[in-house]
Amino acid sequence: MELRVIGSNSAGNAYLLKGETETLLIECGVQFRKIKEALQFNLQGVSCIVTHCHGDHAKAIKDVLNAGVPVYGGVDTFKACDVDRHHNAMVIRAGLSYQIGEFKVRPFSVNHDVPCFGFLIHHPECGLTLFLTDTYYCDYVFPGINNIIVECNHDELIMEGNGTPGFLRDRIVQSHMNLETCKGLLAANDLSTVNNIVLIHLSDSNSDERRFVREIRDLTGKNVVAASAGLSIPFNKTAI
């Protein structure tokens, strides 16, 4: 399996888990054209899962739906995007498991300023993958994961140092995961079967990509990469 990053910041998020025959699009917060490019213009066997309704995660949701690609998301997400009656919108509920082709997806609720999911995704090729974004902390632990895609949005120190306005700072702190929380989450979990850790949704102004990667790598000893548009890495249970 291959992980392709189409976009990963507050301007737009979209990730592809590209298997042999089928592809899972996680988030669709970029121009649909960009998604199609990453899919090499092949829409066969593509499904999409969405965490929440914000533009940087669901901008292209209507286009994706109209292209006949089924989108799985929470009912609140669909309502907020005004697509709750669309024939390709598949409502999923936290705590239940859904089989989407060979992918098995289990949404769970996370803490954001709108209803938002995190995902546990299982596929024979990539094993069990955690996808977690737009939450200021996570109170679950996940046994037996093989890959982690997690938000590491900002560092409070950087934010204090660069004069981010108070209201924005408050919003960021209450809705996005910072480096310390991310580290805490990783430390709380058993990472013995983890292969890759992908840091996503890094803030343009309040993060330091190289330092974040280094610190997480130092903490976990895993293959750590920061997501940026165009990145493509092998994404399997093991590196071999």
Place this chain on the structure above:
Amino acid sequence: MKTIYLQTLSLRNFKGITDLLIQFGQSTKISGANESGKSTILSAFFWLLTGKDEFDRKDYEIKNTLRKELNAQSHEVEGVFLVNNRELKLKRVYMEDWQKPKGQSQKVFKGHYTEYYVNDVPVSLTEYQADVDAMISPSLIKLLTNPHYFNSLDWKDQRRGLVDIAGEITNEDIFTSMNSKVTDFSHLREVLGSGKYKDLDDYKKQLGAKKAGLKKDSEQYLPRIDEAKRGLPDVLDWDDLAKQIKAKKARVEDIDQQLADYSKGLQEKQKGITALNNEIFLKNTLLDGIRSKIKSGLLENQNGKTSEIASVQNQIDSNNREVSRLEKEITSKDEMVERCKTEIERLDMLIQGNREQWEKINAEKFVFDENGCVCPSCKQQLPVDDVVKTKAGLLKNFNEGVASRKADEVRKSDRSKEQKAQEEKTLQSLEQAIEDLGTQLKVTKEKVPALAQQLADIKELAKNASSIDIEAAVTVLMDKNGDALNLLDEIEELRKLVKIQTDALGEPVTFEKEKAEKATLNEELDELKEKLSRKATIEKTELRIAQLKKEESATAQEIATIEQKEFEIEAYNRAKMDILEKRVNDRFRYVSFRLFDQQVNGGIADTCVCEYKDVPYKTLNTAAKLLAGLDVLNTLSQHYEIYAPVFCDNRESVTFIPEINSQIISLFVSPADTTLRVEAA
């Protein structure tokens, strides 16, 4: 490489300059205050080569506007060029054309004409132009002599010029420079190799049109699927429905069986009764036959009276008609009698007249006046003999006359008498006829009362007949009819038998409860079946939705496939641009050209912006503009392999100009120099 070097330029009576000869060097500085004629030198140079000024205006304002008396003379510009060290002397002379028309002493202005000289030899315009073209093509004159000219062109023209400079870029050049994760460009290679399209733009347009059509198609699916979904009934527990239907159907069948069994048993038992009933029916039929026969007899009788009344009435009617006919006839005969009698009276009067006339004639006497016997000619008394003769003659005449007139009267009376006799005969026969008719009338009239009486009698009878109640009469008659009475007895017997046998059957079972239950069950079944039929509707609709979704995905894929081709084209164009930009910009020392714009939607659009130190030409200051212009001009000169004299106007505002290979003529504004000052180096 061709070098064009301007050695001298002489102006005579050209615009504001009366006479000027300039000797040029490799670099020449011409200084002068405003209106001292610097721009005129520029105009003269262009006019000499093209017949137009630097603004492309033909023969424009060549004549002196201040000292108009000079304009009758020729306006001349002569230039001596060294073209690759070979001298070429060009002269253009502009003249006013004055002609003396026949019989007039004054010359008249007819317009202008131009004379051309090459190396002092007068030539035609065509020859002159050919020599100029051989030196430098007219399309290049401004490009290679005016540093600002290229940047004043429309960007599309600039672009074409630059692409020309860059030379051809082959597909291989482009493909080798490209690599993409998204595509291997196999499709684009195929398209370019096939030569099916005029150019890529053409192909791109076709793709765009196709995509627009597909996009329009794709918009229909959402509303259509929505509509189908709206029509979906609620999902019910189909198995449970089917079970319910099955149970209810079974119960209905039970009831039906029960009813059938009962009626079958009943039928068996009722066979004897049915036979008796049949017999009763037969006898009743016979009885009805007798009854209807009696009834029809009575009815016939009643109908006979009616026809009798009619016939008596007919007789009365015809009798009445006869009476009035006879009366009419008698009246007309009476009238005829009257007429006869009047005629007879008239004839009697005629006869009487004849009689009286005859008597009058008869009483006439002969009178002879003897004195009256004179000669008619001499009026003498006639002789006696003659008188006697005459008298005798006259008497004879007189008597003959009387006789004949009397005979006339007799004849007339005879004719009247004859007519009278005829009339009297007619009269007689008429009177006889009247009498006969009278008798007849009397007889006929006498019949009337008798007939009236007869009619009254019959009517009375008939009235009595119709007032009988036929049904009652029939009943009475039936009671007296032996056959009928027998039949009635037999029927009575049979009925008794039937009753005995029916009583033996006992009370009939009506199955009211079961029938009611069956009706209710059937209603329930209809409802259930209707519900179950929704399953088929749902399945059909879901099939339809699935089909539409399939089509939706297929259309989306088609659009994506087209977008992939568009992506390839764009990548190709971008690569081509990159190569082009690089090649173009490699040719310039100071400036660089931006040849495409990145658009918001991710596409690229052609443009052409000359930049110096990343500042677009349009916003550069004067010095930088000249620097950029000279850089471009130098590159163009190298490309076209012609170095031509370059005129730099407003040179005073620029401190530094780059080294170029062309001859430079700089025009400086210097208020101190009221007349032109030329410094050739």
